[in-house]
Amino acid sequence: MAMNAARLRKIVVCKDLGSAMPLLTERDDLEVIRWTEDRPCDRAWLLENVVGASGIVVCFQDQVDRELVNAAGPSLRVVSTISVGYDHIDLKVMAEHKIQIGYTPDILTDAVADSAVMLALMASRRTGETTSFVKNNQWPVFNWMPFAFCGPQLSTTPFSPTRTVGFLGFGRIAHAVLARLAAFGITHCIYTPRPGAAPQPARDAQLQARHRLAALTPVDLPTLARASDVLFVLAPGGARTRHLVDAPFLRQMKATSVLVNNGRGSVVDSAALARALAEGWIWGAGLDVVDEEPEVTAAHPLVGEPRCVVIPHIGSATLETRAEMAGLTAQNVLAGVLGEPVPVALEYSALI
Numbered sequence: 045m046a047m048n049a050a051r052l053r054k055i056v057v058c059k060d061l062g063s064a065m066p067l068l069t070e071r072d073d074l075e076v077i078r079w080t081e082d083r084p085c086d087r088a089w090l091l092e093n094v095v096g097a098s099g100i101v102v103c104f105q106d107q108v109d110r111e112l113v114n115a116a117g118p119s120l121r122v123v124s125t126i127s128v129g130y131d132h133i134d135l136k137v138m139a140e141h142k143i144q145i146g147y148t149p150d151i152l153t154d155a156v157a158d159s160a161v162m163l164a165l166m167a168s169r170r171t172g173e174t175t176s177f178v179k180n181n182q183w184p185v186f187n188w189m190p191f192a193f194c195g196p197q198l199s200t201t202p203f204s205p206t207r208t209v210g211f212l213g214f215g216r217i218a219h220a221v222l223a224r225l226a227a228f229g230i231t232h233c234i235y236t237p238r239p240g241a242a243p244q245p246a247r248d249a250q251l252q253a254r255h256r257l258a259a260l261t262p263v264d265l266p267t268l269a270r271a272s273d274v275l276f277v278l279a280p281g282g283a284r285t286r287h288l289v290d291a292p293f294l295r296q297m298k299a300t301s302v303l304v305n306n307g308r309g310s311v312v313d314s315a316a317l318a319r320a321l322a323e324g325w326i327w328g329a330g331l332d333v334v335d336e337e338p339e340v341t342a343a344h345p346l347v348g349e350p351r352c353v354v355i356p357h358i359g360s361a362t363l364e365t366r367a368e369m370a371g372l373t374a375q376n377v378l379a380g381v382l383g384e385p386v387p388v389a390l391e392y393s394a395l396i
């Protein structure tokens with residue numbers, strides 16, 4: 045039985061949640077307004093439709109700022125983002141208005157860690173160049189040569205027995221990448237702690253023992269740049285991390301090193317990285333995220349770099365993980381609008 049329109053709670057959905065949508069659309073106490081086009085949600089559409097909403101479903105492409113919160117008005121209780129990242133959400137504004145944030149950590153950790161290792165292998169083993177080579181019909185005329193298309197080996201070998209993995213951002217996903225790389229015989233792990241974070245010697249000792257590492261050490265940024273054979277950028281975005289990987293950083297890296305970015309594009313200065321690749325400061329790069337995304341076309345300097353593998357921000361895109369993320373996003377927004385505890389809420393007061 046349809047409820048009185050005045051009692052319906054409104055949810056605006058900027059990203060279609062696929063098989064999780066019925067959790068919202070099949071309820072008769074909700075009015076669900078959806079952006080259905082196959083492109084990022086239009087800002088003007090969102091501002092117009094969000095008026096009077098109790099909940100909003102967003103992703104990292106949608107800015108949740110004062111303008112949006114004011115447009116929604118005092119009914120807004122929850123913002124549910126289908127992402128682990130939250131740098132698109134103005135936490136101060138959320139705190140001022142006591143709005144809950146639902147997000148999707150943990151369930152995407154394994155999928156993103158898998159893709160980070162994939163990018164490290166693709167970049168070091170020159171997959172961008174070699175797949176183009178085959179597509180351009182060059183294999184039939186290729187005279188196989190011992191040193192053609194060689195790249196640095198990710199795994200250790202008896203004749204190359206040490207390998208250092210570096211992490212800029214050492215949270216859940218970094219730990220999952222480290223666990224995978226233990227099987228490659230990685231011997232040393234270094235990472236830069238979050239500024240102001242307390243040292244964690246017990247945790248580090250545990251990780252070192254679990255993955256049979258010769259050493260696991262917090263280091264400063266210059267040491268991270270200098271010592272990493274493969275460097276994973278898994279830091280959150282935002283002003284604090286913007287362009288931490290810049291030209292001076294890249295210049296200190298080894299000529300055989302590989303940079304992987306699965307964190308946020310804004311952490312790496314694209315122009316500096318393109319120059320580092322073109323001039324051989326580093327060996328290669330594997331990027332799931334790019335500062336200028338989604339405006340990344342064939343004309344982008346990194347896409348044109350043969351030693352750069354670029355994929356379009358799909359680190360968590362497995363069938364299993366995206367279905368879980370969509371389900372959790374729907375549950376988070378639903379609980380928030382009903383005034384119930386949000387199943388996976390960002391505890392953001394300490395982050396402001």
Ligand SMILES: O=CC(=O)O
Pocket residue numbers: 104126127128129130152360
């Ligand atoms: O980038 C993707 C996410 O934050 O989940």
